[in-house]
Amino acid sequence: MDNLSSEALKKLVRRAKAGDKEAFSAIYENCFTPVFRYLYLRVKNKTEAEELAQTVFLKAYQALPGFQEQGRPILAYFFTIARNSLIDHWRKSSDRVEDADEVFKKIPDEKSNIESKLDSKSGFEKIKSAMGNLTEDQQEVLRLKFMSELSHSEIAKIMEKSEEAVRQLQCRALKALRQHLGKMN
Numbered sequence: 001m002d003n004l005s006s007e008a009l010k011k012l013v014r015r016a017k018a019g020d021k022e023a024f025s026a027i028y029e030n031c032f033t034p035v036f037r038y039l040y041l042r043v044k045n046k047t048e049a050e051e052l053a054q055t056v057f058l059k060a061y062q063a064l065p066g067f068q069e070q071g072r073p074i075l076a077y078f079f080t081i082a083r084n085s086l087i088d089h090w091r092k093s094s095d096r097v098e099d100a101d102e103v104f105k106k107i108p109d110e111k112s113n114i115e116s117k118l119d120s121k122s123g124f125e126k127i128k129s130a131m132g133n134l135t136e137d138q139q140e141v142l143r144l145k146f147m148s149e150l151s152h153s154e155i156a157k158i159m160e161k162s163e164e165a166v167r168q169l170q171c172r173a174l175k176a177l178r179q180h181l182g183k184m185n
Helices: 008-017 023-045 045-067 076-091 121-131 136-147 153-157 163-184
Strands: none
Touching: 008 023, 008 045, 008 076, 008 121, 023 045, 023 076, 023 136, 045 076, 045 153, 136 153, 136 163, 153 163
16 A cells, blocks of 8 residues: 555546545555555455445545545545444344444554554553443544544545644543553552
């Protein structure tokens, strides 16, 4: 996967909008892994995550003629579609899984290896357990900020909240994590 700059992705979107299928293919190759990872963290099933990711890119491709650049990264656009697709999926399914799972260890990440940042397996388990005590919005903010490495502005657009609300959610989530982890030690 090439890690194209935001500008390069915007140029690809303009080409794809003009009918260049190879440009959309390049967008797909650059954005699939983060979108898949985001979905997989939520549904915890590889097949479901792959199907949802395909749905995200199909929706994006179908919406391409009406796509308007709004000054935000293209990846944020795909995360918004992914989030909405998850909501639709969960409405249709009663199999929603809430807490984090072994998925953190199974998803490769070229930018950072989460496992290497944890002292031990027990440290990972403590964090996983503590994350389960957070609200859904707090978990979402932490996933988007630290796993997907999005800015507060990008997260705000995806979650349809103000940047200040995102900052507060992140601050409260990190404070709650510290408290829960402190009680575990």
